[in-house]
Amino acid sequence: xxxxxxxxxxxxxxxxxxxxxxxxxxxxxxxxxxxxxxxxxxxxxxxxxxxxxxxxxxxxxxxxxxxxxxxxxxxxxxxxxxxxxxxxxxxxxxxxxxxxxxxxxxxxxxxxxxxxxxxxxxxxxxxxxxxxxxxxxxxxxxxxxxxxxxxxxxxxxxxxxxxxxxxxxxxxxxxxxxxxxxxxxxxxxxxxxxxxxxxxxxxxxxxxxxxxxxxxxxxxxxxxxxxxxxxxx
Amino acid sequence: xxxxxxxxxxxxxxxxxxxxxxxxxxxxxxxxxxxxxxxxxxxxxxxxxxxxxxxxxxxxxxxxxxxxxxxxxxxxxxxxxxxxxxxxxxxxxxxxxxxxxxxxxxxxxxxxxxxxxxxxxxxxxxxxxxxxxxxxxxxxxxxxxxxxxxxxxxxxxxxxxxxxxxxxxxxxxxxxxxxxxxxxxxxxxxxxxxxxxxxxxxxxxxxxxxxxxxxxxxxxxxxxxxxxxxxxxxxxxxxxxxxxxxxxxxxxxxxxxxxxxxxxxxxxxxxxxxxxxxxxxxxxxxxxxxxxxxxxxxxxxxxxxxxxxxxxxxxxxxxxxxxxxxxxxxxxxxxxxxxxxxxxxxxxxxxxxxxxxxxxxxxxxxxxxxxxxxxxxxxxxxxxxxx
Numbered sequence: 022x023x024x025x026x027x028x029x030x031x032x033x034x035x036x037x038x039x040x041x042x043x044x045x046x047x048x049x050x051x052x053x054x055x056x057x058x059x060x061x062x063x064x065x066x067x068x069x070x071x072x073x074x075x076x077x078x079x080x081x082x083x084x085x086x087x088x089x090x091x092x093x094x095x096x097x098x099x100x101x102x103x104x105x106x107x108x109x110x111x112x113x114x115x116x117x118x119x120x121x122x123x124x125x126x127x128x129x130x131x132x133x134x135x136x137x138x139x140x141x142x143x144x145x146x147x148x149x150x151x152x153x154x155x156x157x158x159x160x161x162x163x164x165x166x167x168x169x170x171x172x173x174x175x176x177x178x179x180x181x182x183x184x185x186x187x188x189x190x191x192x193x194x195x196x197x198x199x200x201x202x203x204x205x206x207x208x209x210x211x212x213x214x215x216x217x218x219x220x221x222x223x224x225x226x227x228x229x230x231x232x233x234x235x236x237x238x239x240x241x242x243x244x245x246x247x248x249x250x251x252x253x254x
Numbered sequence: 255x256x257x258x259x260x261x262x263x264x265x266x267x268x269x270x271x272x273x274x275x276x277x278x279x280x281x282x283x284x285x286x287x288x289x290x291x292x293x294x295x296x297x298x299x300x301x302x303x304x305x306x307x308x309x310x311x312x313x314x315x316x317x318x319x320x321x322x323x324x325x326x327x328x329x330x331x332x333x334x335x336x337x338x339x340x341x342x343x344x345x346x347x348x349x350x351x352x353x354x355x356x357x358x359x360x361x362x363x364x365x366x367x368x369x370x371x372x373x374x375x376x377x378x379x380x381x382x383x384x385x386x387x388x389x390x391x392x393x394x395x396x397x398x399x400x401x402x403x404x405x406x407x408x409x410x411x412x413x414x415x416x417x418x419x420x421x422x423x424x425x426x427x428x429x430x431x432x433x434x435x436x437x438x439x440x441x442x443x444x445x446x447x448x449x450x451x452x453x454x455x456x457x458x459x460x461x462x463x464x465x466x467x468x469x470x471x472x473x474x475x476x477x478x479x480x481x482x483x484x485x486x487x488x489x490x491x492x493x494x495x496x497x498x499x500x501x502x503x504x505x506x507x508x509x510x511x512x513x514x515x516x517x518x519x520x521x522x523x524x525x526x527x528x529x530x531x532x533x534x535x536x537x538x539x540x541x542x543x544x545x546x547x548x549x550x551x552x553x554x555x556x557x558x559x560x561x562x563x564x565x566x567x568x569x570x571x572x573x574x575x576x577x578x579x580x581x582x583x584x585x586x587x588x589x590x591x592x593x594x595x596x597x598x599x600x601x602x603x604x605x606x607x608x609x610x611x612x613x614x615x616x617x618x619x620x621x622x623x624x625x626x627x628x629x630x631x632x633x634x635x636x637x638x639x640x641x
Contacts, residue, residue: 078635083635084635107555108553110551111553112553122545131260135260135552138257139553144256
């Protein structure tokens, strides 16, 4: 499915991704073309193995396509070196994981500070920004808590604070509510919605949950590595 | 500094494992500090020995005697400024089991050849005047509570008097000390008159153990030594003359090749330490695979991740190494006074600290290299799949 042809913040053209497993080639994405405009909130849905996470990884520069091109804000990220891609991720992308993936040995504020360690900001400024991000997700009073001292929903909000602390262009969320109960999941989705509406963040979210997908502006349905259809909220 | 909180947090992750790893590193550097102090002590002792003094022994062995007549003959040779001689008495003290280094000597020449010997005023003259007088080292005097004026019955494990007795009565004339920095004599010996010994001994009269020669020109020591040995060539008692330094080195070699022992022991300990640290780092990195993937996802370059793992390995090695050195310094301070009775210089030097720092760097890097390379090569998508 060709999703528009306008100048989006994310532009994928004829993207293919295949793996070699046990001597066989597995095609995960097949000639996928997609445009995501700035400020969009896109949900990616589809059955397991349809290529949702692979697509997210390609947009986030965690993996490279075997064919086609990927541009983010006009930059062909599939042509960047490993080191340049890492720098680009640090500057432009925030990731939110299903399992939160916080470092258990660090406090909430130190977890949020992690991406800022790659900047030239002095320590007090890094901590100030980390606390601001935590305040934004409603966890200012949990800054010194370790992840094990937080609930699942709070952990995920710390994860979101870590994703936004560098003020990235893109927020990529892989099943952000997959490990949460309904109430906590709703809180996280509310937060993502607010970040999209109020701060103009472009969000791409992989989800299996139709309720979560309803929070997005549009939902792209993938099957067998191809975009099958699109639904709009 | 910005990475320190992260490094310290990672170190504290498994406190028990950290304690065990640190323990192996502490022991390695503690042993290193002690053995290095010992090695350096031996080396310094040898280097401090007088360069203008030669020792003349029986060519066959140090336990074979020389005729006392050699003393006068050597004194007359060109290039010889002063000569003295010694004989090993084999002293047995008090309960018959305590062995003391007791030397028979020629008092006047002895005091001339060893000006570093320090005596209280009047002791010199008193000792020269008393044929049964003995000078006692300050170390042995302190250990056994010996004082000037004591009368000591000293047995010999080797000689008997003509009346069959093996006990020589001695008057403690004074306690000697050694000038700071001199290592030719220790503070653990007794020195008494050759005349008293020679007149009373049953068998082995007119024999001496070895001679110490002060040369007129230290630059011509080799030439003088050759002249002494040539004087007794083809006699019944051929001699072997070399510098005191060479003798001290030979003695140290008899004790054992300290350098080789140090390298062997410390090498084995450090190798074990490196395996323990490398195992710890490998486990730590394996456990943290998803976290390392997250760091890379957040934009940490692979080289940065590698340095973080290496830095952690270096930090734990440096921490353990510094603790080990501190423990070594404390141990040296504690046992130093006892050891310095035998090895005058027994201390931790800056060279030891610098060498230890290099070892920390080398072993920390070696222990962390493999896990760091693994962390660097880690593929994000594969690692995240296991979270």
